[in-house]
Amino acid sequence: MKLASHVQWNPVLVDPTGCRQNKPRTLGKTMVIDKGLGLNAFEDLLSTSGAHVDMIKIGFGTAPLYPEPLLRTKIEMAQAYDICIYPGGTFLEVAVVQDALSSFFDMIKSLGFTGLEVSDGTIDMNRGLRNELIERGLGEGLEVITEYGKKGWGSSIEIEELIETVLLDVEFGAGLVTIEARESGLGVGIFDAQGNCKDEELSRVLTAIPKQEILLWEAPLKSQQVHLLQQLGSGVHLGNISPHEIISLEALRRGLRSDTLALESDKS
């Protein structure tokens, strides 16, 4: 196929907000959840939208189910695009339950993962272990992302607990704290059973934690992404984005879609 000659887009058509940062960015990070993409799909994803992806989570415990060379190649490809890649927090929780943390860390380091998610969405984890895991991840040279919230249906955010978790996680070295919303975005955290945002809870979180750069909101549904962009600005970090929604989310961030055409760049 013969490629057309280079088109010089007018910058205001590329980013009407004028504020979108290139990678590595401090605002407006996008985390994608990968639940089993093959190599071709992964390569397509990166070549098409790698510039708009900051983190890839290899969902829950899917990592050990790949043919190893294929997983290694995916991890190398993510690294080549300056994308932090890490296994889902649930996989770490499995390692805790199975008392297999040493082999978990050996495995993720040897595969080349560059990040670690420390979560307790399904299991109970005391603060001491959480601190140890954050420190261990950092000691292994991994970018540590923690998560607040339980996966159970109807789980909500306990503000005092959230504040304490965020403060301590950051003190121990976490780069981001994810707010749980699962892959569905329904009936968990700040989202009700229909996936609508519980605005009172959201505003309590925002009041309690004004430094929004530290929070990564799982928001798998378009309506949730739009709502958080409208409430927090294009600099909000969003996660659990499905691979085929990356470019459309980027269009939302930049005000290149009706829903966010008049979006302010950053309200944090």
Ligand SMILES: O=C(O)[C@H](CS(=O)(=O)O)OP(=O)(O)O
């Ligand atoms: O990947 C995981 O372990 C889960 C998957 S989901 O978000 O619950 O669908 O993610 P986590 O980051 O632990 O919430």
